[in-house]
Amino acid sequence: MDKDAGKKRAAEEAAKHIERGMTLGLGTGSTAAHFVDLVGKRVSEGWDLRGVPTSEATRAHAERLGVEIIEPDETTIIDLAVDGADEADPSLNLIKGGGAALLREKIIAHAAKKFIVIADKSKRVAALGAFPLPVEISPFSWALTVAAMRRVLTEQGFDGAPLELRARDGAPVKTDGGNLIIDCKLGRIENPAALEKALAAIPGVLESGLFCGMADMVIYGDEDGVSIATP
Ligand code: 5RP
Secondary structure, three states: HHHHHHHHHHHHHHHHHOOOEEEEEEEEHHHHHHHHHHHHHHHOOOOOOOOOOOHHHHHHHHHOOOOHHHHHHHHHOOEEEEEEOOEEOOOEEOOOOOOOOHHHHHHHHHHHEEEEEEEEHHEEOOOOOOEEEEEEOOOOOOOHHHHHHHHHHHOOOOOOOOEEOEEEEEEEEOOOOOOEEEEOOOOOOOOHHHHHHHHOOOOEEEEEEEEEOOOOOOEEEEOOOOEEEEE
16 A cells, blocks of 8 residues: 555545635644645645644744744634544544654644544554554653553553653654653553543653544545545
8 A cells, every 4th residue: 555645645635624714733744744735735826824833843844835834822723733643543532643743733633623633544443552652751850750650551451561762863852842752562552531541640741642532533545545534
């Protein structure tokens, strides 16, 4: 399967939901980048659109295309947010954060009147958890936060699950907000909503990559077309 063709198809389908005058939440990653391209195309055709980026990479991309950028703290209205995902289950629960932008992505998706997820079909899973769950944590006393995460994960049935500080070239990966990412190799997650809530209650955890009950629609694409899942 040509995954990029699927990503592009999904982005094209999502772009049908753009209306003139909208403020758009712009996601992060290779799939969301196709959507940003389409927003740029609309703007070049004279559409009045603004974008609220979920990462510095997306901001730079949108700016290059001439999309007016609105800072997240300059607006309380986001008409439509469109973003990718690492996994999506039949209830439209998601794992996100492969691109280390999950905190900003969740804030924007939560604020949006409508949240559409776009993905190639390989992201559709029967149950979440094969993809390691990213959790964004404060760098302050991060080892204490990880210890608390281990206790909570044990209570949630994930005793002994490997937790890894995300690193690149020997250095911890820092998010755009200067935070750290812990990748949790959990395997099948039976109750993602309960796990999302339990992780969010840990001081030092800023957000987990579980997005439960947030998506209004998931658009899956492949070379042949798209299929649309709604709650
Ligand atoms: C970034 C994300 C991305 O949406 C997710 O990782 C999917 O990325 P891609 O579209 O490149 O497969 O959550 O934090």
